Amino acid sequence: MLRFGSRRGSARLASLDAALAVGCRVAAMSARFYWCLGLVMLSTLIYAERPFYIKCQDSTECGVGRCCSIAGNRYSVPACGALQEVGGSCRPDGHRTYNMSLTYPDGATVNFTNIYYLFCACAPGLECDIATSSCQEVNELLDDNYLIQ
Known part of the structure; x- marks a missing residue:
């Protein structure tokens, strides 16, 4: 049984809070990572450079x-x-x-x-x-x- 006044309960709540905080940071980092990755991929499609050995395309x-x-x-x-x-x-x-x-x-x-x-x-x-x-x-x-x- 979990009591709010007990030490054992406080330790569990603290570890739960820490895990939740880490999870939120990871989720935020993950979302930011995927947003940046998408931006890089989009810019690669838009500004795709031709190989160095191709002197002209038109x-x-x-x-x-x-x-x-x-x-x-x-x-x-x-x-x-x-x-x-x-x-x-x-x-x-x-x-x-x-x-x-x-x-x-x-x-x-x-x-x-x-x-x-x-x-x-x-x-x-x-x-x-x-x-x-x-x-x-x-x-x-x-x-x-x-x-x-």
Whole structure:
């Protein structure tokens, strides 16, 4: 039987109070911990940084007169390059951009938008000559078309 006046009862109440106080502190710490953990996870999702080896994810990151292009090899890493000038290599459909997600050996998955395959497109005022796969001025291409003359 527990009596409030007895020593044994007082000791039990004191230990019960101490346990309750510790439990409340642990619960408060636990709630604070989970709140902080959630905040860290949310900030990681919002501000997820790309891997250090990815130089560009979109051609707009490269600036004026440049584009983001990727090679056709497995685990290729895109890089910024200059738009092709007269005589530069090009693809007939080189003006097309691609959107894709790639996964790299370290497990990183990176989303790419508006990137070119193999080569940047020809600079403004130039077109890709299908016969030579090189960038030429538009006037020169029209001169080679015998159907128009």
